[in-house]
Amino acid sequence: xxxxxxxxxxxxxxxxxxxxxxxxxxxxxxxxxxxxxxxxxxxxxxxxxxxxxxxxxxxxxxxxxxxxxxxxxxxxxxxxxxxxxxxxxxxxxxxxxxxxxxxxxxxxxxxxxxxxxxxxxxxxxxxxxxxxxxxxxxxxxxxxxxxxxxxxxxxxxxxxxxxxxxxxxxxxxxxxxxxxxxxxxxxxxxxxxxxxxxxxxxxxxxxxxxxxxxxxxxxxxxxxxxxxxxxxxxxxxxxxxxxxxxxxxxxxxxxxxxxxxxxxxxxxxxxxxxxxxxxxxxxxxxxxxxxxxxxxxxxxxxxxxxxxxxxxx
Numbered sequence: 001x002x003x004x005x006x007x008x009x010x011x012x013x014x015x016x017x018x019x020x021x022x023x024x025x026x027x028x029x030x031x032x033x034x035x036x037x038x039x040x041x042x043x044x045x046x047x048x049x050x051x052x053x054x055x056x057x058x059x060x061x062x063x064x065x066x067x068x069x070x071x072x073x074x075x076x077x078x079x080x081x082x083x084x085x086x087x088x089x090x091x092x093x094x095x096x097x098x099x100x101x102x103x104x105x106x107x108x109x110x111x112x113x114x115x116x117x118x119x120x121x122x123x124x125x126x127x128x129x130x131x132x133x134x135x136x137x138x139x140x141x142x143x144x145x146x147x148x149x150x151x152x153x154x155x156x157x158x159x160x161x162x163x164x165x166x167x168x169x170x171x172x173x174x175x176x177x178x179x180x181x182x183x184x185x186x187x188x189x190x191x192x193x194x195x196x197x198x199x200x201x202x203x204x205x206x207x208x209x210x211x212x213x214x215x216x217x218x219x220x221x222x223x224x225x226x227x228x229x230x231x232x233x234x235x236x237x238x239x240x241x242x243x244x245x246x247x248x249x250x251x252x253x254x255x256x257x258x259x260x261x262x263x264x265x266x267x268x269x270x271x272x273x274x275x276x277x278x279x280x281x282x283x284x285x286x287x288x289x290x291x292x293x294x295x296x297x298x299x300x301x302x303x304x305x306x307x308x309x310x311x312x313x
Contacts, residue, residue, distance in 0.1 A: 004178060005029040009037055011044045012162050013109040014184030018169070022177025022191065032176060036169035040183070043165035046072050047157055049096065050107040059147060060096070060154040068145050078142050079264060080160045087272040089131025089243055094140065096156040098246035102237045103230055116204060116226050116254065119236035120295045126252040128277035130244035162186060163221065163267035170263070188263050190217040201257045201291050203299060211291050213305055215259065221266035223274045224255030224293070240274060251277040255293040258285055259303075 004021035007030075018036050020029035046055040055073045069077075080093035099105075140149040149155075166181050170188040173179035178191035189197055196214040203209040204226030225238040225248075242249035256273040260266030273281035273292065281292050282302050289303035 005033055007033040007037055009041075011040050012165075012183055013107060016040060016184065017180070017182040018173075019178070019180045019182075020173055020176050021179070022193070029176065032173055032179075036172050036181065039169040039172060040165050040181075042072060043076070043161060043168070046070065047076050047161040047165075049156055056155065056157065063151055065151060066146050066148050069147055071145065074142050074145050074147065076157050076161050076164055077140070077147050077155065079164050080155065080157045081137060081140060081142070083160050083264075083268050084135070084137045086268060087275075089135050089137070090129055090272050090275045091160070091268060092132060092135060092137055092241075092243040093155050093157055093160065094136035094153055095241050095243060095246065096154040098241055099156060099239065101246075102239075102241065102248055103232055104228070104237075104239050108228055108230070111230070113227055114229050114231045114236055116229055119225075119229050119238070120254070122235050123250040123295075126250050126277070126295070128251050128280060129242035129249040129275040132243040132246075135243065159186070159221070159223065159267045159271060160264065163219075163263035166219070166263040183263075185222045186263055186267065187220040189215055189219070203293055203297075204255050205293070205297055209299070211299060211301065211305075213289075219260045219263040219266040220257060221260065221263060221270045222255060222257040223267070223270040225274075226255060240271070242275070249275050250295075251275060251281075252295055253278055253281050253292050254295045255291075256281055256285070257291040259288040259290055259305075261288075 004019045007018045009016050018033045020033045048054045049056055059067050083091040136153045162183055166183050166188045170181055176191055177193045181188045194216050196216040198212055199215050199220055201211045204224055229238040237248045240249050253274045256270045258266045258269035273284045278294055282300055285302035289305040292300040
């Protein structure tokens with residue numbers, strides 16, 4: 001938007017953009033954007049599992065059943081457990097061992113993904129994901145700054161951590177006329193002016209096809225397998241696991257975009273919709289609106305987006 005200041009930085013394995021316009025109480029947009037970037041950076045440093053010195057890595061490496069952590073990390077673990085509860089166990093933060101076994105032990109930032117079309121051709125029969133029969137996340141709890149879990153239970157907070165960070169950074173910018181945080185496709189939009197922005201959702205099978213809609217305030221999150229799919233000795237794998245099997249989920253949905261009141265809600269809805277399969281996924285997105293991309297190429301618009309979104313072109 002006209003007059004906005006923009007800041008770009010590399011975080012969460014992606015490019016983050018922060019845009020701010022207007023002056024609340026004399027706070028300059030550049031300073032506000034820098035403050036938001038600092039919040040995002042603190043969450044990245046504390047919650048990445050790819051750095052051995054991060055607070056999450058130290059928590060995962062501690063054999064003691066109780067570990068005292070910072071308020072930031074305690075809040076992120078609470079958010080991860082809440083996501084598990086609200087999703088009926090589909091968004092499970094205790095699948096780190098299975099994720100590593102699938103081939104995602106190290107960051108894939110900068111790695112060229114395998115062909116999604118090839119992966120879909122060789123993928124097993126599609127079916128909705130399910131909750132684990134004995135979910136480990138139910139044995140994890142947070143009491144103040146104490147995280148309690150059985151020995152050997154490790155956490156991967158993934159998109160939940162990114163959504164939480166984006167929401168906390170957005171809270172710093174709420175008094176400005178306009179603001180937007182784009183964390184690799186996860187968006188938080190707002191500002192006192194109420195000016196709408198155009199949000200574009202690309203089809204991972206055909207970049208020329210884009211669904212567009214307008215949103216003035218709230219959040220949009222996208223969960224998909226297109227950018228993190230890799231070849232293994234037995235076929236292909238990706239990072240979204242079926243908790244019931246511990247294996248990559250092939251549900252018939254390859255990308256889900258959800259609108260939410262905040263980024264945590266949008267993240268939860270998007271991932272749950274993808275793991276739930278086409279029918280249930282569309283139902284989950286009906287209230288707030290969203291977009292599903294199915295692995296046969298069909299684009300499904302849900303909720304209010306059916307009426308206000310031009311056909312994908």
